[in-house]
Amino acid sequence: MKFFIDTADLEEIREAHDMGVLDGVTTNPSLMKKASQRAGRRLDFHQHIFDICELVDGDVSAEVTGVTYAAIMEEAKALAAIHSNVVVKVPLILDGIKAINSLSKLGIKVNCTLCFSPTQALIAAKAGATYISPFLGRVDDMSADGMQLLQEVVTIYANYGLETQILAASIRHPVHVVKSALMGAHVATMPLGVIKKLLLHPLTDRGLKQFLTDWDQYKQTPR
Ligand code: E4P
Numbered sequence: 001m002k003f004f005i006d007t008a009d010l011e012e013i014r015e016a017h018d019m020g021v022l023d024g025v026t027t028n029p030s031l032m033k034k035a036s037q038r039a040g041r042r043l044d045f046h047q048h049i050f051d052i053c054e055l056v057d058g059d060v061s062a063e064v065t066g067v068t069y070a071a072i073m074e075e076a077k078a079l080a081a082i083h084s085n086v087v088v089k090v091p092l093i094l095d096g097i098k099a100i101n102s103l104s105k106l107g108i109k110v111n112c113t114l115c116f117s118p119t120q121a122l123i124a125a126k127a128g129a130t131y132i133s134p135f136l137g138r139v140d141d142m143s144a145d146g147m148q149l150l151q152e153v154v155t156i157y158a159n160y161g162l163e164t165q166i167l168a169a170s171i172r173h174p175v176h177v178v179k180s181a182l183m184g185a186h187v188a189t190m191p192l193g194v195i196k197k198l199l200l201h202p203l204t205d206r207g208l209k210q211f212l213t214d215w216d217q218y219k220q221t222p223r
Contacts, residue, residue, distance in 0.1 A: 026060075057085070067095060076108060131166075
């Protein structure tokens with residue numbers, strides 16, 4: 001399973017990159033706003049995406065904000081021209097699906113975002129999306145089951161050998177990651193906090209403490 005970080009914050013991306021387990025980045029307009037607020041100024045979108053691409057050797061999703069076919073196509077081409085790592089993020093709306101179809105024919109990689117149903121995922125794959133992003137946490141927020149959505153997408157894609165990669169998004173905690181991996185999602189995109197939590201286990205901490213204490217006592221034992 002590939003690990004993407006879900007942020008536009010360069011410091012967070014650097015920290016995850018330094019762990020050596022980062023395969024890519026997903027951003028969205030809200031994350032750009034957050035990174036700009038943290039920087040105390042409006043970050044230049046295209047320059048910022050370029051900076052992320054220079055940092056991470058992997059797919060970097062950059063989202064369009066146009067909602068008509070023409071606007072999506074224009075923005076998508078400009079975003080794809082920034083760097084070869086760019087994957088254009090397109091919302092799962094009618095004009096988005098039309099644009100995904102055209103972009104895939106042009107060889108531009110697309111992450112189809114805001115997926116909340118298996119039928120949406122099926123249409124995105126038929127249109128030629130490189131990635132489909134089911135939003136697990138946001139489905140859970142509606143008292144529904146994000147993991148059930150993911151399972152349905154996995155099954156449908158497997159039934160027809162669809163090549164679109166499944167990118168589990170809106171991940172809120174490690175159980176989302178475990179279940180996504182068990183279901184065979186190709187990618188999980190997570191905030192830095194969740195990536196760090198994947199490491200945690202109190203028995204590891206307790207075991208290490210005990211080993212280090214015992215090692216000290218071993219070294220003090222006379223030969
Ligand atoms: C995915 O690409 C989205 O940026 C993201 O996962 C949305 O997550 P959220 O529901 O926590 O905002």
